[in-house]
Amino acid sequence: MIPQARLEIQKERVVCHTRVQRNVNLEKLQNGYLFPEISMHELQHIRKYPDAKLINLGIGDTTEPIPDIVAVSMAEYAHALSTVEGYRGYGAEQGNKALRKAIAETLYKDVQVKDSEVFVSDGSQCDITRLQLLLGSNVTMAVQDPSFPAYIDTSVIIGQAGDFEEKSGKFGNIEYMNCGPQNNFFPDLAKTRRTDIIFFCSPNNPTGQAATRQQLEELVKFAKENGSIIIFDSAYAVYVTDDSPRSIFEIPGAKEVAIEVSSFSKFAGFTGVRLGWTVVPEELCFSNGFPVINDFNRIVCTCFNGASNISQAGGLACLSSEGFMAVCSVVNYYKENAKILLETLASLGLKVYGGENAPYVWVHFPGSKSWDVFDYILEKTHIITVPGSGFGPGGEEFLRMSTFGHRETILEASKRLKNLFS
Amino acid sequence: MIPQARLEIQKERVVCHTRVQRNVNLEKLQNGYLFPEISMHELQHIRKYPDAKLINLGIGDTTEPIPDIVAVSMAEYAHALSTVEGYRGYGAEQGNKALRKAIAETLYKDVQVKDSEVFVSDGSQCDITRLQLLLGSNVTMAVQDPSFPAYIDTSVIIGQAGDFEEKSGKFGNIEYMNCGPQNNFFPDLAKTRRTDIIFFCSPNNPTGQAATRQQLEELVKFAKENGSIIIFDSAYAVYVTDDSPRSIFEIPGAKEVAIEVSSFSKFAGFTGVRLGWTVVPEELCFSNGFPVINDFNRIVCTCFNGASNISQAGGLACLSSEGFMAVCSVVNYYKENAKILLETLASLGLKVYGGENAPYVWVHFPGSKSWDVFDYILEKTHIITVPGSGFGPGGEEFLRMSTFGHRETILEASKRLKNLFS
Structure with a gap:
């Protein structure tokens, strides 16, 4: 009988590679695409805290029903x-x-x-x-x-x-x-x-x-x-x-x-x-x-x-005209979310940008690595954000928070952030 | 007063080109994409014969309602x-x-x-x-x-x-x-x-x-x-x-x-x-x-x-399982179309291929240019087909006929083709 280890080596050897070279441009891409990368952190967190109520202020994904x-x-x-x-x-x-x-x-x-x-x-x-x-x-x-x-x-x-x-x-x-x-x-x-x-x-x-x-x-x-x-x-x-x-x-x-x-x-x-x-x-x-x-x-x-x-x-x-008014009312709902989150973060003395003309709030943590802040907030509050460095070197020290979400989620996130930073 | 002609020259001169070079790969593309090209011939035909009842066996486009x-x-x-x-x-x-x-x-x-x-x-x-x-x-x-x-x-x-x-x-x-x-x-x-x-x-x-x-x-x-x-x-x-x-x-x-x-x-x-x-x-x-x-x-x-x-x-x-049966019955309808068209063309002594395992019939016109046959059939029968040369040099002398269509359309097309070729 052939031992299992040797069988596996043999199996590996018979794998047939093509002679097609991998596209050099794809070799140059850095890490994974940002959002799948964040999903991996999220998954690890869920494994660690299976009962935690996760809040996702990460990917900018709409949450409210279509009119x-x-x-x-x-x-x-x-x-x-x-x-x-x-x-x-x-x-x-x-x-x-x-x-x-x-x-x-x-x-x-x-x-x-x-x-x-x-x-x-x-x-x-x-x-x-x-x-x-x-x-x-x-x-x-x-x-x-x-x-x-x-x-x-x-x-x-x-x-x-x-x-x-x-x-x-x-x-x-x-x-x-x-x-x-x-x-x-x-x-x-x-x-x-x-x-x-x-x-x-x-x-x-x-x-x-x-x-x-x-x-x-x-x-x-x-x-x-x-x-x-x-x-x-x-x-x-x-x-x-x-x-x-x-x-x-x-x-x-x-x-x-x-x-x-x-x-x-x-x-x-x-x-x-x-x-x-x-x-x-x-x-x-x-x-x-x-x-x-x-x-x-x-x-x-x-x-x-x-x-x-x-x-x-x-x-x-x-x-x-009716449809436009209806979709704008959903947009206004998200804008109200943004206002809540912006005011919460500002009240905590954090340096906050955006949120007035966009559904994103951009928070500065001078001297910190953005993935570290991301992990810290996730660990302490079970809130997913986006590390600014995922958007380029100029995003280091920042976090992006999406303000899409049900109102109660945004209010709960505000509460948790208040508890963490005040 | 500046004469109109001179104004127009001036107008042309002030058009600002960017300094971005056109992509050489796009310069290499031949003609238009095939189907928009056929649409142009169709449009010209409609202008010439505004009352003709056009039949489209050109682009392979499904015609029957979704189950x-x-x-x-x-x-x-x-x-x-x-x-x-x-x-x-x-x-x-x-x-x-x-x-x-x-x-x-x-x-x-x-x-x-x-x-x-x-x-x-x-x-x-x-x-x-x-x-x-x-x-x-x-x-x-x-x-x-x-x-x-x-x-x-x-x-x-x-x-x-x-x-x-x-x-x-x-x-x-x-x-x-x-x-x-x-x-x-x-x-x-x-x-x-x-x-x-x-x-x-x-x-x-x-x-x-x-x-x-x-x-x-x-x-x-x-x-x-x-x-x-x-x-x-x-x-x-x-x-x-x-x-x-x-x-x-x-x-x-x-x-x-x-x-x-x-x-x-x-x-x-x-x-x-x-x-x-x-x-x-x-x-x-x-x-x-x-x-x-x-x-x-x-x-x-x-x-x-x-x-x-x-x-x-x-x-x-x-x-x-129910959906699969339903979509397959539509596929069978198109297959029946293919059979009708295949038999018609074969009965006329034309060299016909395909149609048994695909919704396309491929007709050989030895010695003819496929765009010429395309134009001839369009002119005489008001039927749009696809010139084989649009699919590469190996398609010269051929026409593709799509067998998607309502049954009565396929029967009418068969009739017109019989009149033309018999």
């Missing part, structure tokens, strides 16, 4: 698919005309975006990947630091990022535009290297800060001078309370230098339903004068087959 | 999203556990695919793009010629394809495996150059031919000898009538060399609902022994955010 009018529209559309009259097969890759029109007319009324410039998608994260496919590996890019990890991760995957430098925690070819309390969360553009692409998210995830009109005017001017393209992520636009722009296209001339990606996820609780859009203005051209919109259209037609028609029916309902 | 049991599941799920108990936000990027399990247990029961090897997607075209992102620009690839255009187009976009050679109509770095009547629609592997990746679709789009067990055994052996990865597209598996394999994993050893992409589109009429899946076996490794599934998981988590939860509820209903 009736929107859910009913989707249910009716789905039901009609079983009838001869209501059945629909492939739709246009770019999205249904009625929805493109409603997005242009409802959300971009004052800035005159055309229906044909709106591309409906299954969410902004997916469109960020499609934009990277559009741009290819030879462009250079800048991001806010900290920022939503998908910008850098997709840049690494497509091959733009260069090598990761352990010491700085940065990729060599990416320009990190530090945004923190010291510069009012807006990069020092005089010291920013010229890049082809500038990813810019406002209201910002994770800092919760919205750029002012003057700041965005500066950004557009900077992009024009440098011949750069801004990819403006406005996924949280509906959370803006003050007079900060809700779209980059509110800035004169932005159509010649900017693309906007956005989403129904946080706007209408569609995180699981999946729906978003991207605006590519006709005016935007590559250096040879070729319109960017033509290439994006080609990418959408080749690499994507349209968002679910049921989700699109829901999107259309969100943009009816 | 009640499936539509009701989606409607109920959508409706429940408006309740506290039924609301769901982000799901797992890889798909809901119950659906992954149902796919593994219902569709891969005999070949022991694990739930964790199934990745739910918004359709196979989107997953083909994600697989290209996984593989990167440094791999070489082979495709059946003719083949579904997305394989080559996404290869060009990611940068694998090399330069297009006008004379041959081929990209320099892609190995075109000719499949036609002369080789029983299976490539001569002895003459096929070794590549890292082999895209293989069976039952095939556009030829409608399913590879036999013996042919797929040869293919797996070839991949093993060459250390290649097969990307097997089984989107039409449910149309198999004879004993051809419905999955590449029916071939012993395939898990060490193959990935399978598939879809609910043609299986359950989900072309507009959007749902598919990809199976990446744990056994499949890159040359350094790194499991491909780990990198694909990372791509899915970074570049995708899961398929719509409503669509997933529909997918689950399709895989219940």
Whole structure:
């Protein structure tokens, strides 16, 4: 008889590897994607404290029911698919005309975006990947630091990022535009290297800060001078309370230098339903004068087959006047949450940012490692947050708290945080 | 006053181009994507004959209502999203556990695919793009010629394809495996150059031919000898009538060399609902022994955010025993269509292939250009087909006819074709 150990060695030997080399870009990706990483910590915590009542202020995931009018529209559309009259097969890759029109007319009324410039998608994260496919590996890019990890991760995957430098925690070819309390969360553009692409998210995830009109005017001017393209992520636009722009296209001339990606996820609780859009203005051209919109259209037609028609029916309902009021009332509920959490943390003497124009609160713990603070809060209060360093080296010393949640959860979280920090 | 003409020149001059270079890979793409191209011909035809009753046997788009049991599941799920108990936000990027399990247990029961090897997607075209992102620009690839255009187009976009050679109509770095009547629609592997990746679709789009067990055994052996990865597209598996394999994993050893992409589109009429899946076996490794599934998981988590939860509820209903019977009865309806069209064309003395294991009929017009035959049939019968050359140089002289459609449409098309060719 062959002993078990030897059998296992033999078994390992017969595993047949292909001769296909692993993609070097994927080898360069750092750690896991942030949120699965946090889930692992969560799982360990649950094993340690199986009876603890965990509160999740981590991933920014909507919690409140979708308004009736929107859910009913989707249910009716789905039901009609079983009838001869209501059945629909492939739709246009770019999205249904009625929805493109409603997005242009409802959300971009004052800035005159055309229906044909709106591309409906299954969410902004997916469109960020499609934009990277559009741009290819030879462009250079800048991001806010900290920022939503998908910008850098997709840049690494497509091959733009260069090598990761352990010491700085940065990729060599990416320009990190530090945004923190010291510069009012807006990069020092005089010291920013010229890049082809500038990813810019406002209201910002994770800092919760919205750029002012003057700041965005500066950004557009900077992009024009440098011949750069801004990819403006406005996924949280509906959370803006003050007079900060809700779209980059509110800035004169932005159509010649900017693309906007956005989403129904946080706007209408569609995180699981999946729906978003991207605006590519006709005016935007590559250096040879070729319109960017033509290439994006080609990418959408080749690499994507349209968002679910049921989700699109829901999107259309969100943009009816009654639907819009209903989804905004859910947004206001989350904003009230943000206010509660913001006031609690401020009352404890913590340095808190964001929360007024975004569903995120950004808390500074000077001198501390953000994963340490994350673990400390989890251990002591059973609250999941997000360590700021997960958003880039500029997020070190910070924690992001999501203010999505049922009211009683936010109140309970506030209570636990008060107990811990007072 | 400045004359109008001069004003317009001035206007043109002030258009500001960015300094971002157009992606060279996108410059290399040939023509438009096939189906939008056909739509242009269709539009011109409608302008010329506004009263003609057009029949569309072009794009393979499902036409029959989704079975009640499936539509009701989606409607109920959508409706429940408006309740506290039924609301769901982000799901797992890889798909809901119950659906992954149902796919593994219902569709891969005999070949022991694990739930964790199934990745739910918004359709196979989107997953083909994600697989290209996984593989990167440094791999070489082979495709059946003719083949579904997305394989080559996404290869060009990611940068694998090399330069297009006008004379041959081929990209320099892609190995075109000719499949036609002369080789029983299976490539001569002895003459096929070794590549890292082999895209293989069976039952095939556009030829409608399913590879036999013996042919797929040869293919797996070839991949093993060459250390290649097969990307097997089984989107039409449910149309198999004879004993051809419905999955590449029916071939012993395939898990060490193959990935399978598939879809609910043609299986359950989900072309507009959007749902598919990809199976990446744990056994499949890159040359350094790194499991491909780990990198694909990372791509899915970074570049995708899961398929719509409503669509997933529909997918689950399709895989219940009652749902499965219901969707199969729709498939049988399309198969009956295929039989009608196949018999009609054969009775006219045309050389016809496919139609028995797939919803496509592949018609040979020796000595003719396929776009010419396309235009001729459109002009004379008002029937839209697909010119075979749209699927690669190996499709020249052929037309693809889709057999999706209401029965009366297929009968009317048969009548018109009889009038034209008899």
